[in-house]
Amino acid sequence: MEDINQETVHRHDAGCDGHGHHHHDGMHIHPVANNMKVALALNVSFTIIEFFGGLFTNSVAIISDAIHDLGDSLAIASALVLEKESERGRTATFTYGKRRFSTLAALITSLILFVGSVVITINAIPRFFHPEEVHVQGVLWLAILGLLFNGAAVLRLKKGNKSSLNQKAVMLHLMEDALGWIAVLIGGIVMYFTGWYWIDPLLSLGIAAFILFNAVKNISNGLSIFLQAKPHGIDEGKLLNELLAIPHVSDIHDLHIWTMDGEKHILTSHIVVPADSDITLMRRVREDVLQKLKNLNIQHPTIQIETSMETCRFTNC
Ligand SMILES: [Zn+2]
Ligand SMILES: [Zn+2]
Numbered sequence: 518m519e520d521i522n523q524e525t526v527h528r529h530d531a532g533c534d535g536h537g538h539h540h541h542d543g544m545h546i547h548p549v550a551n552n553m554k555v556a557l558a559l560n561v562s563f564t565i566i567e568f569f570g571g572l573f574t575n576s577v578a579i580i581s582d583a584i585h586d587l588g589d590s591l592a593i594a595s596a597l598v599l600e601k602e603s604e605r606g607r608t609a610t611f612t613y614g615k616r617r618f619s620t621l622a623a624l625i626t627s628l629i630l631f632v633g634s635v636v637i638t639i640n641a642i643p644r645f646f647h648p649e650e651v652h653v654q655g656v657l658w659l660a661i662l663g664l665l666f667n668g669a670a671v672l673r674l675k676k677g678n679k680s681s682l683n684q685k686a687v688m689l690h691l692m693e694d695a696l697g698w699i700a701v702l703i704g705g706i707v708m709y710f711t712g713w714y715w716i717d718p719l720l721s722l723g724i725a726a727f728i729l730f731n732a733v734k735n736i737s738n739g740l741s742i743f744l745q746a747k748p749h750g751i752d753e754g755k756l757l758n759e760l761l762a763i764p765h766v767s768d769i770h771d772l773h774i775w776t777m778d779g780e781k782h783i784l785t786s787h788i789v790v791p792a793d794s795d796i797t798l799m800r801r802v803r804e805d806v807l808q809k810l811k812n813l814n815i816q817h818p819t820i821q822i823e824t825s826m827e828t829c830r831f832t833n834c
């Protein structure tokens with residue numbers, strides 16, 4: 518079994534262009550996926566520890582972070598399951614591929630976090646005005662444990678493939694989480710010496726605000742993708758001007774731009790050339806337009822070349 522695995526790994530390393538090839542599940546060893554699995558296992562187990570730890574210490578700050586880590590676990594799990602799937606390209610049913618599965622998973626995760634942070638806030642506000650005693654030593658131990666878990670996950674990911682954008686994002690996020698734990702640690706130390714238990718709901722509200730801010734941002738991004746909005750970072754006016762500047766392009770209409778998942782952008786348009794253009798000129802214009810669109814980060818353009826003599830039904834579409 519070991520030999521078969523080794524053999525497959527070598528073949529895979531030699532032949533994988535990372536695009537459109539077929540994967541035999543369970544035979545490949547993907548270091549990125551393995552590191553993600555370890556990070557997921559750490560996150561899930563720590564989420565459970567936090568939920569019970571939060572109840573035991575009577576700390577709403579710890580419960581808030583448990584909600585946050587639940588969201589992280591969902592995000593890592595969906596990345597692990599869907600990242601490979603979304604790169605496989607078209608299928609008979611999903612002719613654009615399955616990239617939006619990841620977008621949908623991120624949207625659902627954000628909605629869960631949105632509800633979670635609202636529930637935290639509703640519970641933390643009364644606690645701020647009527648503070649309850651918190652088992653501070655327990656909170657301190659959990660904060661130290663949290664930092665260790667976070668640190669372990671970061672180190673584990675650092676060893677892996679550095680070119681994976683997703684992995685970079687996860688690592689950056691884990692470092693943000695470590696900062697949250699440092700805040701809880703400092704708050705815990707202050708509570709230990711002063712007995713100011715209102716610090717606990719204050720930390721909780723801070724964590725909830727952080728979760729809410731990111732959730733709202735991600736929900737807004739996800740919805741604009743599903744509603745076929747123009748992708749962020751694409752300026753339609755600038756794009757139009759650059760295309761009109763191409764030699765022999767006299768007009769452009771029926772221009773539509775949307776994005777599969779925020780990274781792969783799709784464009785369709787009609788390009789008008791002078792009435793006397795021959796097939797060679799049309800071909801050159803088409804190549805120029807496609808090259809320009811590639812430079813403008815449009816990965817999936819579809820264009821139709823027309824002459825100014827033709828009447829088009831889609832001039833105002
Ligand atoms: Zn592969
Ligand atoms: Zn996090």
Ligand SMILES: [Zn+2]
Nearest residue numbers: 787823829831
């Ligand atoms: Zn047209």
Ligand SMILES: [Zn+2]
Nearest residue numbers: 771773831834
């Ligand atoms: Zn149209």
